[in-house]
Amino acid sequence: MEIAVTIAVIILVIIVGMFLIHRLNAQQDERIGAFRYSDALPGIGRRNRKSPRATAPKGSPADATRRERRDGSR
Known part of the structure; x- marks a missing residue:
């Protein structure tokens, strides 16, 4: 019996909400x-x-990295 009342109250609260x-x-x-x-x-x-x-420099970041390695390697 208590379960039925609890379920009815929950359903009623949902409907009111x-x-x-x-x-x-x-x-x-x-x-x-x-x-x-x-x-x-x-x-x-x-x-x-x-x-x-401000705009980013043209070219990909990989190009700049390669350029730095090439310039600094010697």
Whole structure:
């Protein structure tokens, strides 16, 4: 008898949790639908870079290693 009550309580808690999650999702959907999207305010958002990013030297790292060995081996 105790096992049946425990199983019933677990099932009831799962159902209540599913209902609660469903309501919270519906509430969030309403908030998202009501939100007015617009352009970012001036000064907020992506910044323009003043200088380009540093780029890696051309060629593979293996080429640089071979060059170092060749120059330093003699």
